[in-house]
Amino acid sequence: MKLEIKNVSCGYGSKVVLSGISMEVNSGEILSLLGPNGVGKTTLFKTMLGFLKLIDGEILLDGQDVRSWSRKKLAGAIGYVPQAHTPPFPFSVIDVVLMGRVAHLGALSSPSGKDVKIADEALDSLGISYLRDRIYTEISGGERQMVLIARALTQKPDILVMDEPTSNLDFGNQVKVLKQVNRLAERGLGIVMTTHFPNHAFQCPGKVVLLQRNNRFVYGEADEVVTENHLRAAYGIDVVIKDIMLPSGNAVRSCVPLIN
Numbered sequence: 001m002k003l004e005i006k007n008v009s010c011g012y013g014s015k016v017v018l019s020g021i022s023m024e025v026n027s028g029e030i031l032s033l034l035g036p037n038g039v040g041k042t043t044l045f046k047t048m049l050g051f052l053k054l055i056d057g058e059i060l061l062d063g064q065d066v067r068s069w070s071r072k073k074l075a076g077a078i079g080y081v082p083q084a085h086t087p088p089f090p091f092s093v094i095d096v097v098l099m100g101r102v103a104h105l106g107a108l109s110s111p112s113g114k115d116v117k118i119a120d121e122a123l124d125s126l127g128i129s130y131l132r133d134r135i136y137t138e139i140s141g142g143e144r145q146m147v148l149i150a151r152a153l154t155q156k157p158d159i160l161v162m163d164e165p166t167s168n169l170d171f172g173n174q175v176k177v178l179k180q181v182n183r184l185a186e187r188g189l190g191i192v193m194t195t196h197f198p199n200h201a202f203q204c205p206g207k208v209v210l211l212q213r214n215n216r217f218v219y220g221e222a223d224e225v226v227t228e229n230h231l232r233a234a235y236g237i238d239v240v241i242k243d244i245m246l247p248s249g250n251a252v253r254s255c256v257p258l259i260n
């Protein structure tokens, strides 16, 4: 499946936050969305997911304009992984994951054995079946993020939209989630994720959109977009980008912000 954002303008009522923005992601690819606080990443996500009305432009899935799609049909194609949060009620993990099946259920029906099987498969595919019967409010932030990914997977989407999937996670859990992002793309999902860490664009290779202020943006392969000049323009800080040689002989590109 191909998700195309074509010349999109989005915002709130008459307030335009982003305009003329274009990008695309195909099955099996990762698109990272970088940009300073308040530049419009979440607004773009909400528009992609149909929560905000498109002001101008087109959002196409395999060439079809999604404006005519029902929320349910859209949810079957695009899964959303929000930032890990604490819900007000102590649901079990399996119940949280089953909530992802809502888009596939009839008006008043409850999940069937088939839905439970799909939820269990999603937990298993992420290696977190051991959390199945734990209470969601009593597991760690990293575990919650994995559960929210499992919940989105039960929608059986082709595209996964992830809002800062590593926010609030410790160093180790960040890497675990990024590894999962790469694995999901290898399994054929198209991934769009926001991140505040330019290095994530090197660690989850693919295309990058770097949103700058004043409605400017740079779009292309990670190596072309995540450069010292572009990061300085977007964030107003100096950074050094270097290739680090690993013992394996492979190089990994890394971005270091300069404090002084």
Ligand SMILES: Nc1ncnc2c1ncn2[C@@H]1O[C@H](COP(=O)(O)OP(=O)(O)OP(=O)(O)O)[C@@H](O)[C@H]1O
Pocket: 012, 015, 017, 035, 036, 037, 038, 039, 040, 041, 042, 043, 044
């Ligand atoms: N409900 C709303 N009504 C009007 N303006 C809003 C609303 N929500 C956000 N905004 C404004 O839209 C702009 C973009 O906000 P958005 O949340 O999309 O930024 P972001 O890039 O996701 O930021 P962050 O990195 O801090 O999460 C900001 O100026 C914000 O104040």
